[in-house]
Amino acid sequence: MAEKKVVSIEDRIPQLKQERKKKANRRFFTYLTVILLLILVIVYLQSPFSHIQSINVTHNRVVSEDDILDLSGLSTTQSFWTVDADEVEQKIEKHLEINEVNIERKWYNQINIDVQEFSRVGYVKSSNLYFPVLETGKILEKNEIVVPKGDAPIIYGFSDEELLGDLTNQLAELDPSIVQLISEIYWDPDDSNHNRIRMFTTDGQEVIASIHNFLDKMSVYPSISAQLTPEMEGVLYIDVGAYFQPYKSIEEIELESAEEDTTS
Incomplete structure (x- = not known):
């Protein structure tokens, strides 16, 4: 008895083969997109674009802006995403004339330091x-x-x-x-x-x-x-x-x- 040849359903139905190819392509482009995004994030984090671009101090009357910035420890060489707001607030509040501090991130590269001083x-x-x-x-x-x-x-x-x-x-x-x-x-x-x-x-x-x-x-x-x-x-x-x-x-x-x- 002659051996019967087995033919897959994809070979018999060309439309199914095309769908399988499309799925493979989509999976490939999805993986490629994720990899590119990860590369972009890594490059961004390592570049100056991720650094703090500006630090603004508001509502200080007696304590100078320079003193507040010194206490904060912030600088424009520091990554915007590594700023610990609670830690910065605690540092500034060590000043005898500072009552309360609120650190606010603006956009993707600006830090606002709002202070309330003791009278x-x-x-x-x-x-x-x-x-x-x-x-x-x-x-x-x-x-x-x-x-x-x-x-x-x-x-x-x-x-x-x-x-x-x-x-x-x-x-x-x-x-x-x-x-x-x-x-x-x-x-x-x-x-x-x-x-x-x-x-x-x-x-x-x-x-x-x-x-x-x-x-x-x-x-x-x-x-x-x-x-x-x-x-x-x-x-x-x-x-x-x-x-x-x-x-x-x-x-x-x-x-x-x-x-x-x-x-x-």
Whole structure:
């Protein structure tokens, strides 16, 4: 009996052979595309195109851009894709005057560093030099100033760091227009009030207040001060309630006035 020749279905149906060829071609081009993409990615990562092209610092007022960039450790020779945002933020936040940092990637080669600084709310004096005080109560001992800028009060006599922190926190929350009215603040405790402070204002008033309610009391200070005339010299108490105590009694003022009239 003669051996029967076996013929595959592809040989018998040319259309199926064509489909098989097309599938092989598609598979080949898919593999080729993936390989080319991998090569392009490797070349890109090894080229300057993958480096940081620009680093922008925003919302810094006191801390210089150069200082922030130095702390960040970022440079335009570094790969954009190797930046660890959390790590960079932690580095910058080590600066005493930096409160919060947010690192944002833009496009494929730009880094934006947005910072929030602690406010400078006062100055302390030491050996004829002045040092800024932050809202946290931290004194910037390396930032000596010969003449304060007049943008914040001078703070004297605080040996209690916790009390200083309480005061500076409230100064940061106080309306800036009211802070501008305060020229000097002294810690002036007595037997009944360890939190007592004595202030002198730019409108010529001496004010006794208490740290524990400083923010609330000073918020209404302008309306109280407006009721006092320049001739009324004395002490304004706003630590408990609010009242004005003249330096001199009415009798003393009248006596001085009478003596002036007699002399003239």
